[in-house]
């Protein structure tokens with residue numbers, strides 16, 4: 001419907017406009033009936049609808065309507081499946097339409113910096129490309145149903161400890177390449193209707209009042225047109241927040257901050273245009289929802305089935321020494337409380353009131369002769385000898401034992417971080433005891449973030465279910481008994497132990513600040529650079545079939561940084577059952593232009609193949625795939641030189657590679673003064689040419705001159721020394737006068 005939003009804003013009173021910039025209550029925005037502005041509702045998100053009718057709270061404490069809990073982001077990211085995430089998003093969008101929810105709060109794309117972050121289960125990955133791709137598909141799915149999303153929590157909110165006040169201290173290159181990058185692609189390409197700013201400060205400025213973040217980067221650089229809302233209670237100072245670009249404060253402020261806005265306009269400290277623009281942005285999103293309102297039914301059965309499909313496509317088979325799939329009809333012991341009542345979601349604001357939960361015990365009925373033993377209690381981490389004895393007996397009498405283990409609710413949640421990476425001691429003990437009597441043991445894990453696995457070498461199979469949504473048991477049964485073929489791969493590295501993690505020495509900080517000292521070396525970027533063994537690498541996951549790659553082709557061997565490179569490869573299913581492979585494309589910078597990770601994921605494709613079938617898959621790379629963020633340029637920079645294109649089954653299993661030469665016209669400016677080194681100057685083409693021509697002779701004398709010194713110092717050695725020689729050194733070692741030095745600096749500056 002054609003509507004003149006500017007005109008509506010011009011008809012609003014100052015008080016109405018200020019009122020539009022904060023919630024009416026916990027979940028609603030205000031209406032202005034006389035102008036046809038309706039009251040709209042927002043709800044959490046991200047992996048289900050948590051619509052609260054009464055007793056509103058933002059930590060999932062009070063019950064919301066019955067709904068469907070889809071697998072959480074830690075699981076869905078492992079699908080590496082854009083279409084699947086879009087399908088799930090679209091189902092969520094329809095649910096919102098049916099329930100009159102205008103914005104679904106999510107997805108959450110914060111990077112998994114440490115395995116300890118209590119909220120990792122809601123986040124996709126340690127890798128910004130993967131997180132961004134998954135978020136983009138999720139947003140597109142929800143928004144194609146006419147419902148908005150709120151990508152969150154913008155930005156650098158990677159822990160729960162002091163999340164509402166602490167400052168994340170992050171250098172700009174790291175922010176750009178890792179933490180902001182996960183937001184950038186979905187914001188530019190999927191255009192979420194809203195962005196939710198985070199609670200924390202970034203380098204000493206609250207995200208909710210950071211003009212650099214909310215205006216420079218989000219609006220000016222990324223061209224964002226929706227509105228920014230605060231996380232619940234994230235507003236520090238309202239008027240500075242509004243000026244910086246925070247349009248909507250949530251939840252309601254009891255009118256207090258509305259009055260502050262009115263006052264600021266009246267006393268001239270806030271320009272009314274800023275308020276008008278904020279209101280216009282909020283109204284645009286409200287009316288967009290109104291104009292796309294449709295009748296939908298919340299079909300819970302259908303969405304439960306979709307939740308099962310999503311989890312089946314997401315689970316990661318970590319280990320399989322010929323034990324899986326289990327033989328149908330065989331005698332199997334299902335051990336562990338999670339077999340009956342699986343842990344399938346995390347605590348906090350994303351908590352869904354599931355209309356049904358399917359555990360593996362129920363789902364596997366009829367597939368085999370199954371005995372069940374509880375094995376451990378969930379209330380306390382205490383070994384219960386009676387439960388262990390019962391489990392050991394069940395395991396002994398069966399042909400195989402499947403232990404459903406993982407983290408109890410209290411171990412990880414929104415609101416606080418984990419204190420270690422271990423599973424409950426009682427569960428580790430149980431697994432050990434079962435392994436002592438039964439050689440055929442499979443462990444199925446229910447956890448939102450990696451755990452240490454001291455028993456990994458003793459069991460024959462490990463299936464990572466993550467927090468797999470309310471239909472998790474059905475998906476598990478299908479995979480365990482071979483009705484489905486596992487096809488997920490890890491969206492994060494599983495280190496052997498917590499202290500291996502790059503953030504270990506600086507997580508979670510002192511409560512006031514947390515320093516991201518590992519910089520860009522997050523997740524596999526660190527483990528690979530350090531050549532550190534890990535339990536399971538990023539991108540890893542097994543299938544019941546085998547895949548082979550061949551015929552890697554690049555459509556060009558050299559390119560400008562502005563060109564697109566098309567990479568193709570043949571993927572074959574060499575096993576005897578249908579399966580899906582996730583082909584990963586990594587780029588390895590060999591130009592030496594900066595300290596960079598060994599390789600970085602820059603594209604991927606998931607392909608389904610019948611036994612014996614081969615398909616050619618294609619992926620594209622562009623400037624961003626090669627570039628790093630150069631703070632001197634304030635831009636992305638792909639240096640001229642060689643880049644290796646690596647095709648991998650995981651980040652640690654590169655099977656094919658080739659190289660491409662990239663050239664750029666961009667030069668990185670060198671600041672020239674008497675302490676600029678010869679090495680720095682030699683990387684600037686003009687300065688290098690000048691120095692070579694005019695200084696050649698002078699430089700030769702650097703070794704002291706004469707025959708003897710030429711013997712003692714080779715030209716290579718001179719070159720090496722010159723790299724770190726400031727121009728000033730030419731005065732001391734090459735006989736240049738002070739005046740000559742000044743002239744040289746001037747000359748180089750003028751080139």
Ligand code: BGC
Nearest residue numbers: 044058059105152231232349
């Ligand atoms: C969470 C958000 C959530 C909001 C509303 C906050 O505590 O950080 O992710 O959307 O509450 O429940």
